[in-house]
Amino acid sequence: MTQYIIEGGNELEGEINSSGSKNASLPIIAASILSGKTTTLYNVPNIQDIKITLDILRILGCKIDRKNGKIIIDSGRMNKTEIPKELMHKLRSSVILAGAILGRFNKAIFSYPGGCDIGGRPIDLHIKSLKKLGINIEEEAGYIICSRDKIIGADIHLDFPSVGVTENLMLASVLAEGETTITNVAMEPEIIDLQRFLNRMGAKVSGAGENVIKIQGVKKLKNVSYNIMPDRIEIGTFLCMTAITGGNIIINNVNNEDIKSITSKLEETGVRVKQEKSSIEIMAPKKLKAIDIKTMPYPGFPTDMQSVFGAMLTVAKGTSLIVENIFENRFRYLNELKKMGAKVSIEGNVAIIKGVKKLHGAEMEAPDLRGGAAICTAALVAKGQSTVSNISHILRGYENFDKKLRKLNVQIKLGT
Ligand code: UD1
Numbered sequence: 249m250t251q252y253i254i255e256g257g258n259e260l261e262g263e264i265n266s267s268g269s270k271n272a273s274l275p276i277i278a279a280s281i282l283s284g285k286t287t288t289l290y291n292v293p294n295i296q297d298i299k300i301t302l303d304i305l306r307i308l309g310c311k312i313d314r315k316n317g318k319i320i321i322d323s324g325r326m327n328k329t330e331i332p333k334e335l336m337h338k339l340r341s342s343v344i345l346a347g348a349i350l351g352r353f354n355k356a357i358f359s360y361p362g363g364c365d366i367g368g369r370p371i372d373l374h375i376k377s378l379k380k381l382g383i384n385i386e387e388e389a390g391y392i393i394c395s396r397d398k399i400i401g402a403d404i405h406l407d408f409p410s411v412g413v414t415e416n417l418m419l420a421s422v423l424a425e426g427e428t429t430i431t432n433v434a435m436e437p438e439i440i441d442l443q444r445f446l447n448r449m450g451a452k453v454s455g456a457g458e459n460v461i462k463i464q465g466v467k468k469l470k471n472v473s474y475n476i477m478p479d480r481i482e483i484g485t486f487l488c489m490t491a492i493t494g495g496n497i498i499i500n501n502v503n504n505e506d507i508k509s510i511t512s513k514l515e516e517t518g519v520r521v522k523q524e525k526s527s528i529e530i531m532a533p534k535k536l537k538a539i540d541i542k543t544m545p546y547p548g549f550p551t552d553m554q555s556v557f558g559a560m561l562t563v564a565k566g567t568s569l570i571v572e573n574i575f576e577n578r579f580r581y582l583n584e585l586k587k588m589g590a591k592v593s594i595e596g597n598v599a600i601i602k603g604v605k606k607l608h609g610a611e612m613e614a615p616d617l618r619g620g621a622a623i624c625t626a627a628l629v630a631k632g633q634s635t636v637s638n639i640s641h642i643l644r645g646y647e648n649f650d651k652k653l654r655k656l657n658v659q660i661k662l663g664t
Contacts, residue, residue, distance in 0.1 A: 252642075252650060255632075255660075259657065260495030264656060266502055274301055275438070276474065281326060282422055283472070286322045294317070295647050301345070307335070326352075341361070346394065348419040351419050351424070354396055360392075378420065382402060399423070404431070415439065418453060427464050429462050435546050438477070480503070480550075483507060536565065543573050558599065558622060559622035559623065562590040562603065567600060584623050607630040609627070612634065612637070613636070613637045614642055617641045620638065624660075
């Protein structure tokens with residue numbers, strides 16, 4: 249099995265470009281199904297989750313051309329409405345495809361999704377909200393069968409501002425008859441990117457970024473070209489990796505508006521950030537200060553950044569408290585960090601991290617995508633060599649992870 253071998257001790261320095269956002273690309277690729285026409289996407293990251301999504305689209309009958317970050321999806325001959333179980337299991341966000349398939353064909357068959365094992369991750373809210381859109385849902389032999397003669401707009405209130413549920417409902421209602429109003433929606437920047445994409449395609453969606461979204465159904469959509477937004481979680485990861493090493497880097501292709509909750513917490517640790525129109529420079533002190541973090545839906549502090557911040561705080565001065573409010577199983581990386589000498593205790597959804605002076609290299613395993621990145625973050629300052637196995641988790645979500653780190657002065661190589 250492939251692993252990363254990291255030699256700790258170097259300060260991060262240099263300049264990189266961020267990649268396109270994973271979490272924006274996935275629903276936008278799903279949305280390409282709706283038009284039955286050609287969608288050209290730029291800045292799509294070359295990562296495993298995208299590859300699986302495109303494999304599913306091919307099986308459904310779409311024609312796909314891919315070159316570097318450019319993907320052309322022709323959904324004109326798409327003729328299947330069932331997502332194969334084995335692919336559904338490889339990726340949680342495959343559930344988003346259900347909304348898009350339903351939106352186009354008024355029926356969809358899928359099973360329970362997979363993805364990172366970071367908690368229960370049920371799909372009850374997806375099912376409940378699709379039912380509120382008038383869709384009949386039956387379960388048979390592990391499959392979820394959704395259908396309706398014609399989708400008609402409705403008023404839907406979400407119990408929780410789930411990102412995936414908000415996106416699924418937007419996709420299912422774009423071609424519906426009449427207006428759909430969704431309240432208590434997720435306000436993440438990726439939802440705004442999806443709205444922008446849908447409207448370029450000819451849809452009538454408004455309200456993304458606030459807590460009510462309205463979708464006026466349209467009869468047809470058109471060909472579209474679209475540039476995916478930067479990946480704010482990838483950017484945040486490299487900022488924390490620089491902060492822990494006391495380094496200084498510049499990242500280009502950044503929407504600074506989208507990363508305020510990340511930069512404001514970083515500034516509390518003592519780092520300085522300089523933001524230009526579409527870039528960010530970070531200058532880190534020799535020693536970081538401990539801080540407290542509570543994960544919340546956007547614009548709160550993102551759960552996807554919790555692990556990498558947690559790793560960074562293992563060597564900060566003082567004691568940090570982390571409260572994880574979104575996913576219950578997102579502290580497993582901390583048990584790996586203990587192997588490096590981190591002082592951590594976990595009680596339910598609260599982790600207490602007592603900063604230590606030094607970490608030492610160890611053999612560790614990535615427990616999930618962001619947890620894997622967190623372990624690599626700590627390894628950057630550990631004395632000696634660390635190995636991180638199970639890196640398939642990291643490759644699901646970070647494009648050219650080791651290559652970018654090498655460009656930033658990190659000694660990282662692949663091993664077996
Ligand atoms: C998306 C992101 C993920 C991020 C998360 C929260 C993508 C592809 N993934 O995931 O990186 O960590 O938002 O910001 O965009 N829930 C239910 N029932 C449901 C759906 C969700 O109980 O039917 C719960 C989840 O278990 C979790 C919470 O709601 O506790 C938030 O999940 P949600 O916002 O739906 O996250 P995802 O869309 O899966």
